């Protein structure tokens with residue numbers, strides 16, 4: 001079901017091959033945190049170029065600054081030094097046309113599923129705008145298999161269903177760049193695989209740029225055009241891997257030899273990242 | 285339609301039927317229904333009370349017997365429902381409590397918001413309020429009488445002054461307790477400060493506000509009665525005062541019971557409103573699948 005979320009501002013839906021994503025450029029970004037007089041060097045310097053429409057997966061050990069990097073790109077945190085651009089614009093505050101998704105669904109308990117999905121529209125265009133977007137919300141809910149749950153309260157949904165509602169909320173304003181921080185980390189393996197297939201399809205149909213943080217190597221290889229591996233804190237880029245598997249990908253592909261090769265390469269990169277950090281620690 | 289035709293909601297699949305579990309015996313106090321426990325406790329208290337009085341350990345001047353109190357309570361209640369002097373005084377007291385509670389609710393929420401949301405509130409209002417909170421406000425009753433006279437006003441003021449503190453404190457605490465992830469979500473949606481306030485923080489604070497209002501309901505009764513007690517005029521507090529001066533301790537006890545019942549009903553009323561307003565919070569009393 002290659003269903004398309006129609007862009008109401010554009011004349012007709014974009015062709016499947018059209019890239020509506022924006023480029024993401026990170027240049028020498030560094031972020032430190034100071035708490036109680038102690039400074040933690042969390043990230044960088046990191047430089048990363050993401051092409052419009054590219055799907056980049058970020059892999060790295062826990063605490064290496066993946067979430068920090070995503071927050072920098074999403075404008076939730078300013079970099080200590082360096083610069084970040086989404087499209088042509090320097091990131092200063094949350095950029096327009098960016099949609100974020102977190103490890104938890106973060107649905108507001110006092111709103112129905114539909115009201116939660118429409119929340120970003122309500123925030124930017126008011127209640128009337130949200131009412132106009134109701135059809136789009138229904139389409140999105142159908143896209144993720146939540147038809148019939150629009151008027152339920154979040155606590156009536158399972159974890160996977162809540163996460164799917166959060167996908168709809170992220171997509172409702174048709175962002176050009178998706179920032180996903182372990183969005184399915186809290187789900188069981190089967191649901192997770194299912195959600196990954198959905199996400200891959202949504203991204204490839206509309207050519208959105210995606211930056212996807214995960215702890216799962218095979219998830220990264222399955223979804224991404226490029227896997228970026230980070231080393232332990234302070235996070236730097238240990239290496240990148242181009243994934244030349246054809247798209248759209250079917251979960252079956254995970255058993256193929258090429259897939260397995262990519263997984264092994266990514267694992268090696270991760271290990272060198274760890275070892276580099278370990279020697280750096282010893283020297284320090 | 286390849287992938288999307290199979291989305292059985294994750295929670296409804298799996299879950300193999302559980303083997304019947306052996307009941308672990310609950311402790312006795314867990315098994316007996318609460319109303320029975322309450323009745324038993326009450327009976328025990330009355331029993332001890334009656335014994336103490338019957339054996340002459342304390343004289344009836346100091347401690348009326350449960351029987352005498354019961355009769356007095358009956359008299360007072362009869363007077364109340366038939367529209368006698370007790371009713372007239374009750375209406376006055378009840379109105380004072382209600383006005384005081386409404387003022388306390390509005391002032392408490394407004395000041396709580398100011399303290400939680402503004403620098404001036406946090407740095408100037410908050411320390412002032414803490415000092416005021418520590419002050420024995422009951423001692424101000426004569427002052428209120430001097431300022432506002434002998435009618436209802438000083439009592440309403442006293443009820444409001446005593447009752448608004450928990451509303452203010454809980455409102456401020458509720459606003460400060462916003463979930464970090466929800467706050468991040470709102471920031472990521474480029475929500476304005478005002479939108480973050482009324483679409484997120486205020487909703488999050490509602491259960492706290494109601495907790496404060498419940499305390500306030502009870503405190504407003506205390507405030508109004510104490511002010512009547514000290515300021516005179518009309519009201520149940522004045523009747524309590526008269527009963528105590530006339531050593532009619534059985535009547536005094538009866539009034540205390542009556543006032544407790546009133547405060548309890550007020551508390552329940554707030555609770556009922558809370559269940560309607562904070563509907564998304566399953567309180568656990570109602571079956572969730574109805």
Ligand SMILES: Nc1ncnc2c1ncn2[C@@H]1O[C@H](COP(=O)(O)OP(=O)(O)OP(=O)(O)O)[C@@H](O)[C@H]1O
Pocket residue numbers: 033034035040041042060061062063064065066067068069233
């Ligand atoms: N607000 C903050 N204040 C202080 N230190 C922080 C803050 N946020 C992150 N850090 C520190 O920065 C480092 C990187 O954190 P970050 O959350 O980006 O890691 P991560 O790669 O996302 O880890 P994980 O995979 O466990 O989610 C950590 O050592 C963390 O302690």
Ligand SMILES: [Mg+2]
Pocket residue numbers: 066067068181
């Ligand atoms: Mg993280």
